[in-house]
Amino acid sequence: MKNTSGKLLTYFATAERASDAEVESSYHILKNDPVLRTFQEAMPDLAMILNTDRQLVFANSNLIKFLDIEDRHLPLGERLGDLLSCIHSDEQPSGCGTTKACRFCGVVNAIVESQLSGKPVVREARISAKSEEEITSYDLKIKASPLHYRNQDFTILSINDISDKKRRAILETSYINEIFDTAFELKKVVSLIDKEGLDNSNRTIIENAERVNHELMLDLHAQKILNEAEDGKLIVTPVLCNTAQFFRELEGFYKSQLIAEGKKFFIDPFSHSVKFVSDKQIVMHVLSGIINNAFEATGSGKTIKAGARLNDKLIRFWIYSPEELTEESKHQIFQRSFSTKGANRGIGTYMARLLTSKYLKGRVYFTSDENGTTFFIEIPLNLNS
Secondary structure, three states, X not given: OEOOOOOXXXXXXXXXXXXXXXXXXXXXXXXXXXXXXXXXXXOOOEEEEEOOOOOEEEEOHHHHHHOOOXXXXXXXXXXXHHHOOEOOOOOOOOOOOOOOHHHHOHHHXXXXXXXXXOOOEEEEEEEEEEEOOEEEEEEEEEEEEEEEEOOEEEEEEEEEEOHHHHHHHHHHHHHHHHHHHHHHHXXXXXXXXXXXXXXXXXXHHXXXXXXXXXXXXXXXXXXXXXXXXXXXXXXXXXXXXXXXXXHHXXXXXXXXXXXXXXXXXXXXXXXOOOEEEEOHHHHHHHHHHHHHHHHHHOOOOOEEEEEEEEXXXXXXXXXXEOOOOOHHHHHHOOOOOOOOOOOOOOHHHHHHHHHHHHHOOOEEEEEEEOOEEEEEEEEEOEOOO
């Protein structure tokens, strides 16, 4: 099918394809180079090499396994949308890259942009693939990188299936929002109970319910903040803050927390009271993350100490625990899921460093020896400057 100019009809990328002989020639050139073949096999993702017409001329074993074929049956000359049976691939005679829908496809756009710029391009792509009576949806992370080899131009295309990650992120966001809304409704219901008319036992039950519900809402909010921070979507809102106000709020908060039972929280009376401009919510998450970690690591009857100092144009918060970190903890403490308290823990210090370095323009570090462990959080006096 051709248009009036004599060229193959396309609504986006070029429709022309290399001949079978040209494709076969490129395949053998690439396959016979042991260094290139070793490089391709070392890639953990699905990978393919394309010619200038976006056709497959080489594939690594991961892609071959994914397509459930044998190497000798490699579908040379096909494009990725054709290989995956994209629902749009048969809408035009020249297939993948030439339909109206292809204008919005991350795969084709990454390849074309890389070919034009001569630079690596990373895009996310969504492909709906048909298989008999079923439709399978793929969320892919695509990297297209130029390769000039033996006087020919190629594109290395690496394909990472992030479908599970995307679905998990959507479920997590939905789940957190729904649980938070439920916890908020519970808070309103409990607040309507007239505690004055209750005996001590029932009043204690209601107060415990309020405290646990409050802790649940804080945990859910912290997870939401962490998700947004890791995705680069956290919005920073600088306001005027005061170090003394932070410590008053933290001191009041930990008086009723289970994590602090049997332990003391001491605010240095010589701590500087400093006005500064930063995101109050993020600073509070950083401090509480480090303090929670200190309480978890500290034995019953011992004291956690905290304070702040003004140092030139920096504010240095500090949190002290009388316990020394283990050698393993000293090297792993800021890793995302490292914890000595069991699985699915270890977010506090990781989150503190992430928020401080990425959003507060500061840093988190620590010292630890037989005299105890002190974490330092340094942030600028004015986040806007």
